[in-house]
Every structure is written in structure tokens, then in C-alpha cells.
Amino acid sequence: MKKFFSLLLALALALSLAACGGKDSETTPPPTESNGGQTQTPPPAGDVTITVAALASGYEEAYPGMWQEVCDAFTEATGVKVNLICDKNLEDVIGPSMQGGDFPDVIHLATGREKGLTEQFIKDRNIAELTDVLNMTVPGESVKVSDKIVGGFTETSVTNPYGDGLTYLAPMFYSPCGLFYNAGLFEEKGWSVPATWDEMWELGDKAQAEGIYLFTYPTTGYFDAFLYALMYSVGGADFFNKATTYAEGIWDTPEAQQCFDIIARLASYTNPVTPAQANDQDFTQNQQLVLENKALFMPNGTWIVGEMAEAPRAEGFKWGMTALPAAKAGGNGASYCWLEQAWIPAAAPNLDAAKQFVAFLYSDAACAIFAKGGAVQPVPGLTDNLEGDNKLFYSIYDNGADAAMGSFAAYNAVAGLGTVREVFLDPVNGLVNGSITVEQWISDVKAASDQMRANIMG
Amino acid sequence: MRSSKSRGRFLALCVAPAAILYFVFMILPTLNVFRMSLFERGAYSPAETFAGMANFRALANDTKFITDMQNTILLIVTVTIITFFFAIVFAAILTREKIRGQNFFRIVFYIPNILSVVVIAGIFSAIYKPENGMLNSILSFFKGETVMVLWKDQPMVIVSVIIAMVWQAIGYYMVMYMASMSAVPQSLYESAGLDGAGRLTQFFQLTLPLIWTNIRTTLTFFIISTINMAFLFVKAMVAKGMADVGLSFMYAQKDAGLYGYSMAAGVVIFLFSFLLSALVNWVTKREVLEM
Numbered sequence: 001m002k003k004f005f006s007l008l009l010a011l012a013l014a015l016s017l018a019a020c021g022g023k024d025s026e027t028t029p030p031p032t033e034s035n036g037g038q039t040q041t042p043p044p045a046g047d048v049t050i051t052v053a054a055l056a057s058g059y060e061e062a063y064p065g066m067w068q069e070v071c072d073a074f075t076e077a078t079g080v081k082v083n084l085i086c087d088k089n090l091e092d093v094i095g096p097s098m099q100g101g102d103f104p105d106v107i108h109l110a111t112g113r114e115k116g117l118t119e120q121f122i123k124d125r126n127i128a129e130l131t132d133v134l135n136m137t138v139p140g141e142s143v144k145v146s147d148k149i150v151g152g153f154t155e156t157s158v159t160n161p162y163g164d165g166l167t168y169l170a171p172m173f174y175s176p177c178g179l180f181y182n183a184g185l186f187e188e189k190g191w192s193v194p195a196t197w198d199e200m201w202e203l204g205d206k207a208q209a210e211g212i213y214l215f216t217y218p219t220t221g222y223f224d225a226f227l228y229a230l231m232y233s234v235g236g237a238d239f240f241n242k243a244t245t246y247a248e249g250i251w252d253t254p255e256a257q258q259c260f261d262i263i264a265r266l267a268s269y270t271n272p273v274t275p276a277q278a279n280d281q282d283f284t285q286n287q288q289l290v291l292e293n294k295a296l297f298m299p300n301g302t303w304i305v306g307e308m309a310e311a312p313r314a315e316g317f318k319w320g321m322t323a324l325p326a327a328k329a330g331g332n333g334a335s336y337c338w339l340e341q342a343w344i345p346a347a348a349p350n351l352d353a354a355k356q357f358v359a360f361l362y363s364d365a366a367c368a369i370f371a372k373g374g375a376v377q378p379v380p381g382l383t384d385n386l387e388g389d390n391k392l393f394y395s396i397y398d399n400g401a402d403a404a405m406g407s408f409a410a411y412n413a414v415a416g417l418g419t420v421r422e423v424f425l426d427p428v429n430g431l432v433n434g435s436i437t438v439e440q441w442i443s444d445v446k447a448a449s450d451q452m453r454a455n456i457m458g
Numbered sequence: 459m460r461s462s463k464s465r466g467r468f469l470a471l472c473v474a475p476a477a478i479l480y481f482v483f484m485i486l487p488t489l490n491v492f493r494m495s496l497f498e499r500g501a502y503s504p505a506e507t508f509a510g511m512a513n514f515r516a517l518a519n520d521t522k523f524i525t526d527m528q529n530t531i532l533l534i535v536t537v538t539i540i541t542f543f544f545a546i547v548f549a550a551i552l553t554r555e556k557i558r559g560q561n562f563f564r565i566v567f568y569i570p571n572i573l574s575v576v577v578i579a580g581i582f583s584a585i586y587k588p589e590n591g592m593l594n595s596i597l598s599f600f601k602g603e604t605v606m607v608l609w610k611d612q613p614m615v616i617v618s619v620i621i622a623m624v625w626q627a628i629g630y631y632m633v634m635y636m637a638s639m640s641a642v643p644q645s646l647y648e649s650a651g652l653d654g655a656g657r658l659t660q661f662f663q664l665t666l667p668l669i670w671t672n673i674r675t676t677l678t679f680f681i682i683s684t685i686n687m688a689f690l691f692v693k694a695m696v697a698k699g700m701a702d703v704g705l706s707f708m709y710a711q712k713d714a715g716l717y718g719y720s721m722a723a724g725v726v727i728f729l730f731s732f733l734l735s736a737l738v739n740w741v742t743k744r745e746v747l748e749m
Contacts, residue, residue, distance in 0.1 A: 098502050114698075117502075120715040124503035219697065273588040276611035279697035281583050345502075413500075413715040415516035422710070426699040435612040 049081040050353045054108040055090045057340075058303035059173065063373035067108075070369050074360045077140040080353045091115040103345040105354035108172060110340035111158065111407060112224055116419065118169075121345065122161045122410045123457065127168045128344040128351060134167060136359045148362040153378040157244065157406040158339050162457055169341035170358050173375040176321075176396045176403075177225035177336045179297040180304055182290060183320030193322045195333070197262055200325050204269045207296055213271035216295035218283040223425040224407075225336040226299040226324070227259070232404035233334035234258050234327040245409045246453035251446045258327060264438045267431035271295045275429040284308070291317060301338055302393045306374065321393050323401030334402040339378075412455040423448040488728075495722040500715050513722035523723060526707040527730075529616065533688040533703065534681055534734070536620050541627045541680070542673070548628065549635035550661055554647075564636070567629035575626075575687075579694035582622045586610055615700045619691050623684070626691075631676055638672040639665060667747050674742045678735045685731050704730075 054060075054067045071082035087093045090109055095117065098104075111118045121127050134146040134154060146154070153159065153171040160167050186193065189210075194200040204214035217223065232240045235255035242250050250256060271294060277285045287304065289295040291313040305319055323333035342361060344354045360366055367379050374390060376382055383394045397403050408420045424445055430436035495513055499506035517523050548567065552560050570578065585592045586609035597605040609618045642665060650660050666673075689705035702710075704727045711720035 095501075101504070114713070116713045116715070120500055120502055120713070123715045124500040124505070126500070126503050220699075273606070273608060273611075275697065275700075276586075276588050276608035279610065279695065279700075281579050281695060282587075282610070285587065415513060415711075415716055415719040416520045416522075418522065419710075419714050422699065426697075429697060429699065430612070433608070433612050 048350055048353050049083055050105040050350045050357060051083045051085065052106045052108070052357060053085040053090055053094045053104040054342075055110070055340075056086045056088045058306050059370070059373035059375040060086060062306050066369060066373040066375075070361070070366050073363075073365045073369065074139070074357055077360060077363070077365070078353075078356055080356065082357070091117045098345070101347070103347045103349070105348040105350050106342060106344055106357050108340070108342040110172075110338075111169075112221075112338075114221065114421075118341065118343070119410065121343070122168070123413055125457075126346050128346045128348060128354075130167045130170055130344065130355070130358065133170065133355050133358050136355065138363045139356055139360045140365065141363055145359050145362050148379050150378040150380055152405070153339070156339070157409060158341065161410050163245075163409065169343045170361065171339050171378050172342045172361065173340045173370070174378055175302040175338050175376065176323075176393055177229065177299065177301045177338050178321045178323050178393075178396060178401075180290060180300045181297050181320045181322070182293060182314065182317050184316035184318040185293055185296075185314070186320065187318075188316060193320070194325050196325050196329050196331070197327065198329075201265065201269070203296070208269075212293055213289075213295045214269035214297065215266050216271045216274045216286050216289045216298045217278065217428070218286050218298065218300065219278045219280070220425045220428050221421060222299045223263075223428055224421065225301070225338055227263075227424065228404045228407070229324045229334040229336040230259050230262060231255075232336075232402055233324050233332065234262075236402075240404060240406070244406055246411075246449045246456065248450075248453065251442065251449060260438065260442050263428065264431060267428060270432045272432065275433045278429055284311070287311075302374075302390060305389050319389050319392075321396065323396055323399075332400060332402045334404050335396050336404045339405065408452075410457045411452045412457060414451060414455055417448060417451045417455075420452075491721050491724050491728070494718055495725045497718045499717050501712055501717040506718070509718060513719050514726070516719065517722055517726060522702075523704075523707050526702045527704050527726075529692075529701055530685060530688060530704040530727075532616065533620065533623065534684050537623045537627070537684055537688075538677070538680055540620070540624045541631060542677070544624070545628050545631035546635055546666075546673075549632045549639055550665060552632070553636050553639040554657075554661075554665075564633065567632050569629065570626045571630040573626070575690040575694050578622060578626055579691070582618070582695060586618055610696050610700070612700065615696050619688070619695060619701055622695065623687060623691055626687070627680070631680070634672065634676055635669060638669040642668050667744075670742075670744055671746060674739065677738055677742060681734055681738060682731050685727065 052067070052071060056067070060066050067086045068084055071084045075081055085093060085104065090107075091113070094104055094107070095115075107118075109118050111122070134144070134149070136145050137143065138145055138148060149171060153174075154167050156171075157163065159169045159171050161169070181193070185191075191203060191206070194203050200214070207214055217226075228240070228244075231243050235243070235253075239250075239253070239255045243256065271286075271289055273289075274286055274295075277283065284307070286295075287298065287300070287308055288311060290298050291308060291311055293314045302321075323335040326333050342358055344351065344358065348354050362377065362379060367377055367382060370377060371382065371385065376386070376390075376394065386394055427436055427441045427444070431438065431441065494506075496508060496510060497506040498509040498513070548563075551557065552563060557563070573581075588594060588606055588608055591609070593609065594605055594607055597607065607614060609615070646664055647660055650664055655663065685703075686705065688703045689709075692701050692703050692706055693709075698706075698710075704723065708720045708723040708727065711717075711723060
């Protein structure tokens with residue numbers, strides 16, 4: 001009996017250790033080695049399976065099964081099997097195993113998310129270069145990938161993070177960001193959408209008289225697109241590029257001062273309940289303020305229509321979207337083009353098949369499937385087939401607004417230095433509730449910007 | 459002799475799986491945290507460079523970390539005092555007094571404890587809603603005019619977190635104290651009553667000293683768990699940057715790509731919680747009363 005017990009225990013031990021060991025042997029060999037076994041057989045090969053991790057965003061919600069359908073189409077076209085991981089909290093699902101060294105082959109996850117996973121890969125130089133994918137032929141078609149991407153989309157800092165002309169992240173879904181409002185209310189009151197900031201403040205006073213606040217925002221995170229567009233409309237491409245690379249003294253220029261002034265003034269026109277609801281739990285209540293005519297404008301993206309589809313709203317409500325007003329009369333407004341990226345971790349086990357998958361994302365078949373979820377890729381001709389609200393939103397650039405694209409340059413993380421969001425954007429809550437002064441905010445931005453410049457990558 | 463030897467071997471084998479699992483999944487990772495706090499590295503890249511104590515020096519100068527730790531301490535102190543006060547008082551009332559529906563109250567107080575933090579955040583989001591929220595509506599009713607307190611905004615935000623945390627914790631500790639209070643023999647109270655001790659005197663002279671061991675143990679539990687619960691509540695309930703606590707700082711640094719730095723923060727919080735429990739243990743030391 002005793003023998004039996006010890007045997008059982010020993011077995012249990014061996015099993016539990018083997019379980020750990022198995023994981024180890026699976027994950028420890030450097031990726032280049034594990035490549036060897038699997039990709040020697042050139043694709044299309046039936047025995048290659050790649051893992052694709054894609055964020056289940058509003059598009060997937062609008063058309064459930066969208067990503068799975070694309071993966072199936074890819075398998076059909078190339079014979080490479082796909083194991084799809086699609087989740088709303090993708091970082092939490094793939095993060096732990098990646099820390100253990102087990103990487104998916106393709107990841108569709110944009111920069112600018114709170115967990116900053118993509119940014120971390122950029123900072124660690126842990127992303128495979130994709131420049132050669134642009135020269136590949138789209139699987140199942142005879143066109144080069146670069147011919148299927150609208151010019152300019154593979155030249156921004158969002159896709160080429162190190163400023164060296166090499167593409168590391170594939171431009172996927174884009175959507176114009178701007179100020180959303182109730183077009184029905186504007187018609188009813190006979191107001192016109194302001195074309196300059198001066199008109200904006202005038203409208204703010206007019207609305208205030210009727211008990212409507214000018215502005216609200218879901219969370220401070222939504223100010224990133226807002227700030228980019230604001231910088232672009234105030235100072236044009238030159239100022240935008242300098243500011244996003246933290247050029248010396250850039251925050252002392254009159255353009256920067258104007259940006260600060262506008263945000264500070266906007267804070268004073270903001271519905272005061274906003275910061276109390278500007279968290280992940282309650283941000284929809286801030287969006288609700290616009291639906292219920294308690295605030296006129298909010299910065300947002302085109303997904304808002306789907307996100308608030310079920311929400312109650314004021315009578316005669318109609319979505320409207322405008323670019324940010326021009327900095328001065330006669331100038332152009334600007335709208336930030338928010339771009340989601342797909343990329344391949346440098347340690348992806350099946351690099352070649354992964355690149356094929358990225359190329360396939362631009363095929364007509366894939367584009368058509370993504371379009372069903374309302375996701376629009378920067379592929380020529382795609383916006384022609386848009387319907388309803390989306391048609392209006394995506395026409396924003398045709399109506400004279402400048403498109404701002406790009407993002408703050410990547411910098412090496414330094415202990416004690418906050419992220420761009422923490423230093424530049426989060427204090428907006430404090431501006432609205434009065435817990436910090438504008439001067440404090442500006443001096444924090446300047447100090448952080450200097451440190452970011454000192455640690456810039458590339 | 460032989461039998462005691464084989465007995466020892468048998469015991470060792472029985473304990474081995476748990477001990478080994480504990481070592482592999484608790485001790486090793488903890489040691490690893492200490493090791494990684496000395497390095498500079500990203501969460502997802504294998505490259506790491508030795509940084510010595512640089513991470514800790516940076517922590518000492520990081521005003522954000524200091525503010526966050528202050529928030530943590532504020533939450534630990536206030537939530538502990540309020541929770542324990544109410545838990546003991548309610549427990550005393552429910553065990554010692556004859557109240558209709560005792561079991562009902564017991565259940566009502568205990569329910570928050572089995573809810574997940576996300577659900578609690580949802581409930582309190584409805585309670586704290588600025589317009590037509592439950593709390594503001596009640597206040598408006600009594601004041602006779604519309605009250606609009608922004609519960610989740612500065613400066614009320616920390617109060618809101620405290621209220622939610624107390625609400626969540628009271629039931630569990632109340633049930634614990636009820637268990638130990640009902641173990642106090644009725645005869646003691648009867649004789650105390652004959653000696654002329656009133657209800658309050660009985661509570662302070664009998665009940666409290668006799669459940670003191672229980673209070674001490676739960677206090678240590680509570681302080682350690684509050685460090686974690688404070689993070690969960692702040693994360694689920696309020697905007698980033700409004701009432702960040704020590705662990706929020708740790709996670710934020712990890713997300714910013716400073717894994718070593720975040721581990722250093724983890725080490726400081728780990729040592730902090732250890733020292734605090736030791737301190738509480740030492741301060742609350744009393745001679746144990748036997749019944």
C-alpha cells in the first residue's frame with residue numbers, strides 16, 4: 001500500500017514537472033530555430049499552421065465571425081491553416097504566453113491602446129520588418145501588395161516607427177476622427193457647424209444660454225486624435241512633424257501656445273460632469289450627453305454609431321461629424337486619420353506564412369469580408385461602396401479637411417517619465433475640474449517632451 | 459525506529475507535491491521579481507541589462523509613485539478603521555441583541571462579498587451617477603433642491619472608493635466576528651449582568667477581549683488584501699490618474715515598457731505590506747485571555 005502511494009505521488013510529481021518542462025521546451029528555443037522545422041516545406045503546404053491574434057473591436061461586433069471568415073479564406077487560398085485568437089481584451093489573452101516566449105505569427109492590434117502592447121514591441125525593436133511584404137503578390141491575385149494600398153499610408157510614423165523609411169506595421173483599418181454632434185439639433189436651432197474656433201466659442205455661448213454645454217469627451221484617451229488634428233490645423237504638417245518628434249522649443253512657439261489655449265478654453269466650456277464619468281466604466285454616459293443634447297460636441301471615431309446604436313436619444317437625433325475647425329478664418333480644418341495596424345512579432349515561428357497572411361489581408365476577398373463589419377482598409381476604391389452614416393464620415397477629407405496622420409515618435413522608456421497620454425492628455429480631466437492649472441500642465445508637457453526627445457528611437 | 463523512519467518518509471512524500479508546487483509557483487516567481495527589479499527590460503523582449511539599484515533610486519524620486527503610495531496608505535488606514543468598526547458593531551448587535559430577521563441581515567451584509575469587483579463597480583456607477591444617480595437623488599430629496607455632487611471626480615473620488623470598499627468588506631468580517639462572538643459562553647454575560655455591568659461594559663470588558671485573537675488575525679489579512687482590493691476598485695471604478703494606488707503604478711510602468719521598474723515598484727509594495735503586517739501584529743499584541 002505504501003509503495004503504491006509513493007508511486008502515485010512520484011507519478012504526480014513527474015507529471016506536474018513534465019507539464020512545466022513541456023512548456024519550456026516548446027518556448028525556449030530561439031525563434032529562428034523553430035522556424036527551421038516548419039517552414040522548410042515551402043508554402044502552400046498543408047502542415048503549416050499559423051496563429052493569428054486579432055483584436056475583436058466594434059467591427060467584429062458589427063459582424064461576428066469576421067476574422068474567422070478571413071482566416072478561412074486565407075486557408076482556402078494558400079493551404080496554410082490558421083489558428084485564430086480573437087478577443088476584446090487581446091493583451092490579456094496573448095500577453096502572458098508572450099512573456100513566456102510563445103508568440104503568435106500575426107497580431108492585429110493598434111497603437112494608442114491603454115495597455116500599449118504594440119508600443120512596447122516597437123520600443124523593444126521586437127517587430128519583424130514588412131517592407132518586403134509590400135513587394136509580394138497578394139495570394140490568389142496577380143497584384144502587388146503596394147499597389148493595393150493607397151499612397152501615403154505606408155509612409156507615416158504609425159507604420160514606419162523608426163523614421164528610417166522601413167515599414168514595420170501594416171496599415172489596416174482606418175477611420176476619420178472628428179467632432180461628433182447631433183445634426184438634428186443644429187437644424188432645429190438653426191445653428192451652423194463652426195468653421196473656425198472663434199465661431200466655436202460664439203456657438204458655445206449661444207448654447208450655454210439654452211443650458212447646453214459646448215463640449216464633452218468620453219475619456220481623456222480620446223484627446224490623442226483630437227490633439228493630433230488640432231496641431232495639424234494650427235501649424236500644418238511642419239509643426240505637426242516637429243511636435244510629434246519633440247523638437248526643441250516646439251512647445252514655446254505661438255502655434256503650440258494656440259493649441260494649449262484652445263484645449264484650456266474648451267475645458268472651460270466642457271460639461272462639468274464629464275471628468276466624473278471619464279473612466280472605462282462610465283464613458284458611455286459622457287457619449288450619452290451628446291445623444292441627449294446636454295453637450296454639443298465630442299471627439300470620437302466612426303465606431304460611435306455602432307457603439308451607441310441601442311442607446312436612447314433625443315427626438316430628431318441625427319449623427320453629424322465635422323473636422324476640427326480651422327485655426328484662423330480661411331484656413332483648413334483637420335481630421336486625424338486613426339489607423340489600426342497588423343504586424344508580425346520578430347519572434348514569430350512561421351515568418352514566411354505570416355507575411356503571406358499579411359499580404360492576403362489586402363486581397364479583394366478579405367477586403368469584402370472586412371467591409372461587412374464596416375471596417376475600411378486603405379485600399380483604392382473601398383470608400384465608394386460605403387453606405388449611410390459611414391459614407392458621410394469618410395467623405396470628410398473630400399470636404400476640405402486636411403488629413404493628419406502619424407503619431408508621437410517612439411522613445412526609449414525611462415523610469416519616472418510618463419507616457420504621452422499620462423503627461424499630455426490625462427491632465428485634461430484636471431483642467432476641467434480645476435485640480436491643476438494650465439501653466440502646470442504646460443510646464444509638465446515641456447519637461448516630459450525634453451526627456452522624450454533625449455530618448456527618441458531611430 | 460524503523461516505523462518512525464518510514465513514517466517520516468511517508469509524511470515527506472505527502473507534503474512534497476504541495477511544497478514543490480508552492481516553491482515552483484510562489485517562491486520562485488517572488489524571487490524572480492526581486493531579481494528582475496535589478497534589471498532594465500521590456501515585458502516581451504528577452505534582452506535585459508543589469509541596472510543595479512537604479513530602479514529603486516528612480517522610484518524614490520518619482521513623485522507619481524510617492525503620491526500613489528500615499529493614496530494606498532490613506533485607503534488602507536481609512537477603510538480598515540471604518541470596516542472594522544462597523545463589522546464589530548454589527549456583529550455585536552446581531553449576536554447579542556434579539557432582532558427580527560437576524561439571518562436576513564446576515565445575508566444582506568454578506569452578499570457584497572461574493573460579488574465580483576466589476577459588478578460592484580457597475581452598481582456604484584449607478585449610485586454615483588451625477589445626474590439622477592441614487593446618492594445624488596437621495597441628497598436632493600432631503601435638501602429640497604437639486605444636488606449634483608461629482609462623486610467620481612476630484613476631490614470626492616477617494617471618498618467614493620472608500621465607501622465602495624467598506625460596503626464590500628463589512629459582511630465578510632462581520633460573519634467572522636459573529637462566529638467568534640457566539641463562542642463566548644452566555645454564562646459569562648449573565649454573571650457580568652449580575653455584577654451590574656451594562657451592555658457597553660459587557661462589550662468592552664468581555665466581548666472585545668475574548669475575540670481579540672480573531673481581530674488580530676483578520677486585521678493582518680485585511681491589510682494585505684486591501685492593497686490588492688484598492689487597486690481593483692480604483693481600476694474598475696474611476697478614471698486613470700484620479701486616485702491611482704501603488705499597484706496601479708506598477709501596472710502602468712509595465713504597460714509603458716518598463717518591466718524592471720515596475721518590478722521594483724512591486725518589490726517596494728511587497729516589503730511595505732510585509733512590514734505593515736508585522737507592525738500591526740506587534741502593535742495589537744495582548745495577553746491572550748482564556749475562557
